[in-house]
Amino acid sequence: xxxxxxxxxxxxxxxxxxxxxxxxxxxxxxxxxxxxxxxxxxxxxxxxxxxxxxxxxxxxxxxxxxxxxxxxxxxxxxxxxxxxxxxxxxxxxxxxxxxxxxxxxxxxxxxxxxxxxxxxxxxxxxxxxxxxxxxxxxxxxxxxxxxxxxxxxxxxxxxxxxxxxxxxxxxxxxxxxxxxxxxxxxxxxxxxxxxxxxxxxxxxxxxxxxxxxxxxxxxxxxxxxxxxxxxxxxxxxxxxxxxxxxxxxxxxxxxxxxxxxxxxxxxxxxxxxxxxxxxxxxxxxxxxxxxxxxxxxxxxxxxxxxxxxxxxxxxxxxxxxxxxxxxxxxxxxxxxxxxxxxxxxxxxxxxxxxxxxxxxxxxxxxxxxxxxxxxxxxxxxxxxxxxxxxxxxxxxxx
Numbered sequence: 001x002x003x004x005x006x007x008x009x010x011x012x013x014x015x016x017x018x019x020x021x022x023x024x025x026x027x028x029x030x031x032x033x034x035x036x037x038x039x040x041x042x043x044x045x046x047x048x049x050x051x052x053x054x055x056x057x058x059x060x061x062x063x064x065x066x067x068x069x070x071x072x073x074x075x076x077x078x079x080x081x082x083x084x085x086x087x088x089x090x091x092x093x094x095x096x097x098x099x100x101x102x103x104x105x106x107x108x109x110x111x112x113x114x115x116x117x118x119x120x121x122x123x124x125x126x127x128x129x130x131x132x133x134x135x136x137x138x139x140x141x142x143x144x145x146x147x148x149x150x151x152x153x154x155x156x157x158x159x160x161x162x163x164x165x166x167x168x169x170x171x172x173x174x175x176x177x178x179x180x181x182x183x184x185x186x187x188x189x190x191x192x193x194x195x196x197x198x199x200x201x202x203x204x205x206x207x208x209x210x211x212x213x214x215x216x217x218x219x220x221x222x223x224x225x226x227x228x229x230x231x232x233x234x235x236x237x238x239x240x241x242x243x244x245x246x247x248x249x250x251x252x253x254x255x256x257x258x259x260x261x262x263x264x265x266x267x268x269x270x271x272x273x274x275x276x277x278x279x280x281x282x283x284x285x286x287x288x289x290x291x292x293x294x295x296x297x298x299x300x301x302x303x304x305x306x307x308x309x310x311x312x313x314x315x316x317x318x319x320x321x322x323x324x325x326x327x328x329x330x331x332x333x334x335x336x337x338x339x340x341x342x343x344x345x346x347x348x349x350x351x352x353x354x355x356x357x358x359x360x361x362x363x364x365x366x367x368x369x370x371x372x373x374x375x376x377x378x379x380x381x382x383x384x385x386x387x388x389x390x391x392x393x394x395x396x397x398x
Contacts, residue, residue, distance in 0.1 A: 009115075010088045011041045011267070011336060012360040016106065017095035018042035019049040022120065022150075025349035026095065031057040033388070034067075034357065041070035043085055053277045076102040079109070085108050087115040094117040094150075099128040100199070107134050107145060114141035116359045120247045120352060122152035125199060131202040131370045139369040142193045146376050148249055149250040149355040150348035154373050155323045155390075156246040156268065157253055158382050159338040161374040162392050164260050168330030172263035175328075177250075178235045178271035179242060181321040181343050222254040222264045232271070234335075239269035253374040261329065271324070324395070334397040340390040347390065354384040 015030065017023040017044075027042055034040065042050050050071045058068045072088070074081040078097060086092055086109035096102050099121040110117035111134040120128060120343035127147045138145050148154075160175050167173055224247035232239040247268040254260035327334045342346045355373060359363070362380040373381060386392055 008089045011039050011070060011354045013040040013091045013093060014043050014085060014089040016043045016074060019044050019046065019053055020095050020171065022345060022349055023095040024053065025058060025345055026353050029313055029349050029353040039070050043072040043074045045075045045200060047073045051106065071361065076105060079105045082106045082109045086110045086115045088151060089115055091116040091356050091359045093352060095120055097121060099123055111138040111141065111143050114143050116144045118146050118149045118355055120150040121147050124245050124248055126205045127208040131210050135369040142368045144359065144367055144374060144376050145370045148245055149352050149373060153246040153249040153341040154351040156336040157249045157372055157374045159323050159325050160250045160266055160380060161253060162382060163325040163327040163334060164334045165325050165330055166334040166336065166394055166397065168384060171330030173261045173264050173327065173329035175177045176267045176326045177322045178232065178239060178269050180271050183317055217255050220262050222251055224251040224266045227267055235271050235324055237271040237273055240272055242268050242270050249372050253372045253398050256375045263304065316346050335395040337393055337395050338391065350388050355381060356389055358384055
């Protein structure tokens with residue numbers, strides 16, 4: 001493995017899609033929290049919008065501070081511009097989705113250039129396709145391709161990792177995650193979900209293709225089965241299986257890290273206080289899934305929450321999330337929690353920015369190819385997020 005993305009690059013981090021809603025929040029977070037030594041740039045299609053954002057980040061109209069980000073024009077419809085962007089950065093973080101439509105050229109450019117890549121995707125098909133098409137090249141160049149670096153799937157991936165760390169080594173382990181949240185779904189997340197609901201056969205085909213290319217796990221087992229809704233006494237709520245990418249990400253971390261033990265199982269739920277609400281949620285998801293199969297209905301739904309749009313700062317301040325984990329193994333049972341503020345926007349921007357900073361500056365395990373946040377950044381990213389105000393705690397153990 002040869003790391004090509006060294007100090008000869010012009011920028012440590014390039015944020016692509018910086019003028020979108022979550023992109024702007026991420027840029028603001030970097031401007032407020034980045035170390036002085038950070039060399040970074042904002043990138044996108046419109047140089048005019050980028051210049052306005054840079055001026056606002058500088059905090060003084062007409063004055064360009066020394067720590068202001070650079071501006072790079074790049075467009076997903078222009079692969080040459082993406083290759084040029086990748087060659088100038090050590091880390092590229094992109095908010096431009098749906099990724100199945102707009103993402104692959106940038107993944108390919110980063111894999112070829114040995115540039116670390118981050119995104120916010122929650123699209124299993126995209127992640128599987130990128131593994132099949134670009135993991136091998138990224139391993140050759142030393143690039144780390146890290147998908148799902150926002151609320152999908154950092155709290156769940158790192159939360160399961162944190163829970164496993166509280167359990168005995170060398171024993172079969174069982175971890176269940178229970179998600180509670182209050183907040184608006186981002187326009188980008190909603191658009192990606194609609195896309196995925198309409199692509200069931202493609203998702204299954206991509207998963208099967210990945211299975212043919214992925215090395216088999218030898219001497220260990222890791223699974224993420226889907227179970228029926230149930231009342232979970234351990235958290236005092238109805239547990240409804242969540243059809244998200246999160247269990248797949250946790251499973252890939254478990255496959256890569258022996259610390260998860262010889263036989264690991266993870267299950268992922270929404271925790272709902274009352275049965276009627278749980279049933280209503282299942283019915284609502286089913287209705288949206290059915291509507292997404294019809295192009296006119298899908299277009300109508302996509303107009304309700306558009307990518308790039310988001311709630312006011314006041315609404316975001318009222319939003320929160322909590323993921324509680326129950327882990328068992330080796331004669332021990334532990335209850336842990338990962339919690340924070342607005343999941344769809346504020347905390348996602350924080351997780352995304354800190355992930356980029358971790359790849360750029362932290363002393364991390366030597367990995368390459370498509371890797372998860374737990375595998376690529378693990379303890380270093382968890383400590384960054386703790387310092388940034390996201391809770392990782394052991395609630396109880398016995």
